[in-house]
Amino acid sequence: MKHLVNKLGFQTVVLGAIVGMYLLFAPNYDWSDEDRKSPYGADFLQEWVGAKLIVTGNASKLYDLETFKEWQYDSRLTGFSWDSENYFPPVYPPPHYMLFSPFAILPYRWATVLWLVSLVAAAMISARTIATIVESCSAGKGLVDSLPSYMKSRYIGLGLFLFPSLLFSITLGQKSVYWLLIVCLTWRFLQSQRDFVAGLLFGILSIKPTLFFLLPLVMLRHRRWQFFLGATVSVLVLWGTAFCIVPMESWVAFANGLKSAGSYAEIAGYRIEWSCNLMTLAYSLPGPWVTWCKWAMCVPLTLYLLYCVLSDKSHPIVSAEKALMVLATTLAVSPHTYHYDLCILLLPILWLAATSPRHGFAYYAMLAVGVVIAEDVQELLHIPIVPILLIGIVCELRLRSILPAVSTCKTIVPSSTSIA
Secondary structure: OHHHHHHHHHHHHHHHHHHHHHHHHOHHHOOOOOEEOOOOOOOHHHHHHHHHHHHOOOHHHOOOHHHHHHHHHOHHHHOOEEOOOOOOOOOOOHHHHHHOHHHHOOOHHHHHHHHHHHHHHHHHHHHHHHHHHHHHOOOOOOOOOOOOHHHHHHHHHHHHHHOHHHHHHHHOOOOHHHHHHHHHHHHHHHHOOOHHHHHHHHHHHHHOHHHHOHHHHHHHHOOOHHHHHHHHHHHHHHHHHHHHHOOHHHHHHHHHHHOOHHHHHHOOOOOOOOEOOOHHHHHOOOHHHHHHHHHHHHHHHHHHHHHHHHHOOOOOOOOHHHHHHHHHHHHHHOOOOEHHHHHHHHHHHHHHHHHOHHHHHHHHHHHHHHHHHHHHHHHHHOOOHHHHHHHHHHHHHHHHOOOOOOOOOOOOOOOOOOOO
């Protein structure tokens, strides 16, 4: 009991210290009721406004751009005023805004503080879950194998909080830390052979369809029917509930907005230096080359990356390398991903760092440096470096797949069939 109290006390102190640093030093969390260049809480404003429209009975105006902009600039509602030249459009599906409804009950300033606390807490839980995943697998030659579980969690947490994409996500008030948490818990439930529960949890990620599509296909490839059933139930319940709450006219408006999604990279607000999917390779080229590159380069690369994942016989729950291949491919072939979405790669990379440091640290350093220098490289050479790194990771893992796997999980593969 004393150890548990000390452990919880340590975690509370760490949580408070990290949240306090953001509130004191991060410009996006520096409260001021005067004019601001960017909104307090950054991207969280969009979720709060969308959820506020729902909880106040204005769901029919959820995708009305003028209303959405007006509520963002209403200082009586948010408590501050900011640059009217910028705005957040309503781009997420109705279930996304519905899940943020509890935050919309609070005044915006305190909802933002609660959101920040929840992001940091989600990161800490993710670190502990990754440590549990490492423990449940056969011991590798990692630097932390001889440490007690709570110390493993602390070392993994340190690596997690030093990763630029995670810091980027929290600074911008982005949801990517929650995507990491969902992925980590999904893997843990799959390791425990609770496939239906894992599917139920992973189904929540359907509110971010650009990250949801690949893992269910992989589960079907490995005949994990319970996972697919759980994900299907979760999607039906989540989207069905939203359908009952949000009027049909808002769904129609959302569908109409999807028609212009293909031209998103050509309108204001798109940050090509932050983008890390294959389409970035096309949009970074001169105008006349874009359409050609979409079809002649991006499509073949997408098919090849999907082939690498779906043709690999090893299970992503058994191998950190296969998990990395699945998640890196998800990010690369997704229609839209930014650098903060790379948070989900922390699961396989930190898993590898704990069991096979030479590989794990190499991937960690390569992506961390890539994210940091991406904007300068894009400006200087007009080359998107992160999608190239993701392609390279998948191809390298594909080549290594013919060799004996390094990380094998005893909870999934019987000893008679485990890979030496």
